[in-house]
Amino acid sequence: MRRTTSTFPPTSSRGHGFPSRTFWAKYHGVPVLAVPIAIDQPRNAARMVRQKVAISLSWSTVTADQIVDALNFLVNDTSYSERLRRTSAVLQDQKESPADRAVWWVEYVIRHGGAPHLQYPGQRLHFLQYICADVLLFLAVCTYFCTDWLNASCSTS
Structure with missing residues (x-):
């Protein structure tokens, strides 16, 4: 191709x-x-x-x-x-090439034992926290009540 x-x-x-x-x-x-x-x-x-x-x-x-x-x-x-x-x-116009910068960061992580201070904190969250289950539940409840209210108001009109 x-x-x-x-x-x-x-x-x-x-x-x-x-x-x-x-x-x-x-x-x-x-x-x-x-x-x-x-x-x-x-x-x-x-x-x-x-x-x-x-x-x-x-x-x-x-x-x-x-x-x-x-x-x-x-x-x-x-x-x-x-x-x-x-x-x-x-x-x-940079003092080092992108390849040199990448090498430096890899060596930095190796020197500092994985550099835990640079790791994403979200990886330690529980699954329900990670997917924002409380927010999703709140939105689902609001949607249910809004739909129920609309159905009730439309059927009485």
Whole structure:
């Protein structure tokens, strides 16, 4: 099976406006062709368009010609690449690489015997506490009484 990412030029990215893709594009300094579909994607795509690092196309009306035109525009317009090059330089300006940081944290956990102070406290909760059984029971009781009250008021009317 051929991967779709191999068909796009390395100077552009395409996505649906998901935050991880947005960060990836800014970190690597490539403009984005966003086609938002649902939830927070339209808002993320609109933010990228306002920042002038992306072009957004509507999922319901997009055509192949629009995609080709938008990709050509992103590849040929240097303002997008230049803006993202500056953003990328800011994001990549770190004193250590992410791999070195990961190694340091693994060694830190080993040095401190599992680092219990960094462990998630929820793992020691009882199952009923973990699923918030008291809250679920309260909501179920409220739902029951509201439904019962609505049924009673509708049947008397």
